[in-house]
Amino acid sequence: MLPLTFRLRLQTRFEASFCGRLSARLWARLGGKREGVKPLLQYRDDPEGFAKGPLGIKLTYKQRLVLRGIRDHKSTAVAASHGAGKTFIAAVAAIWWYCTREPAIVITTAPTGHQVKNLLWRYIRTLHRNARVRLPGLVLTVGIESDNPDWYARGFAARSSLDSENGEFSQAFPMS
Ligand SMILES: Nc1ncnc2c1ncn2[C@@H]1O[C@H](COP(=O)(O)OP(=O)(O)OP(=O)(O)O)[C@@H](O)[C@H]1O
Ligand SMILES: [Mg+2]
Numbered sequence: 001m002l003p004l005t006f007r008l009r010l011q012t013r014f015e016a017s018f019c020g021r022l023s024a025r026l027w028a029r030l031g032g033k034r035e036g037v038k039p040l041l042q043y044r045d046d047p048e049g050f051a052k053g054p055l056g057i058k059l060t061y062k063q064r065l066v067l068r069g070i071r072d073h074k075s076t077a078v079a080a081s082h083g084a085g086k087t088f089i090a091a092v093a094a095i096w097w098y099c100t101r102e103p104a105i106v107i108t109t110a111p112t113g114h115q116v117k118n119l120l121w122r123y124i125r126t127l128h129r130n131a132r133v134r135l136p137g138l139v140l141t142v143g144i145e146s147d148n149p150d151w152y153a154r155g156f157a158a159r160s161s162l163d164s165e166n167g168e169f170s171q172a173f174p175m176s
Contacts, residue, residue, distance in 0.1 A: 039133070040099045047071055047096045054099070055092065056132040063089040067096070091123035094153055098144055099135050103151035106144075109158055116155040117142050124153075 043050035047067040051057050059067070062080065066089045069076035078086050094106045110116045121142045128139045137144035142155035 040136070041102075043096065044100045045071060047093065050096045050100060051092050054131050054133050054135065055095070055127055056130070057092070057127070059089070059092070060085060063092075067093060087119050088123055091120055091127055094120075094124055095127055095135070098137060098151075098153045102136075103146075103148050104153075105150065106153035108153070108155045110155070111158050113157040113159075116157050121155050 040050070040054060043054070047070065048059065048064050051059050051067070063085055066076060066078055070093050078089075080086050090108070094108055098104050098106050108116065108120055110120060124144075125139055125141075128135050128137070128144070137146050137151075137153070144153040146152060
């Protein structure tokens with residue numbers, strides 16, 4: 001029997017490569033049509049404009065500050081009260097980064113699979129679907145894939161379902 005950490009690592013690799021192949025196949029089935037990112041490149045340094053324009057959403061002043069922080073700094077931490085819109089703005093930031101660079105890699109993490117799938121990625125899926133323009137990428141439950149293996153967004157849970165019951169922390173676990 002392989003040790004747990006080794007098994008997790010193997011599984012991570014397998015799922016990442018499977019995801020890449022799957023997206024290419026899905027892409028082909030969808031007609032191989034690839035949305036260009038060029039019209040969106042103008043928003044590379046303008047996440048607020050991206051939210052207002054292509055996403056068609058209004059942000060609060062504090063949410064705009066968060067986007068500026070992400071644009072201007074390597075690390076941004078947000079402490080705000082319950083329901084203030086933290087997860088929502090994280091979703092906006094993830095889509096902005098993915099859509100305004102080619103290629104781009106976006107990795108999101110949360111303590112549990114539930115938080116990844118039903119909170120952050122639910123917002124991402126909705127924002128992507130309701131955008132005013134057709135955004136690049138094929139949106140999956142917890143990922144956005146393209147036909148470029150170096151251009152993707154994926155959600156990870158810090159705890160796998162294997163160890164979530166006893167609360168032990170393990171390596172990041174892929175959700176897609
Ligand atoms: N700019 C916005 N435009 C429209 N709806 C928004 C906006 N910001 C937040 N919301 C909505 O407000 C609600 C709370 O947002 P969110 O879940 O991001 O809060 P939170 O700070 O992460 O809350 P919690 O502390 O529970 O994690 C959600 O329904 C979300 O869709
Ligand atoms: Mg939240």
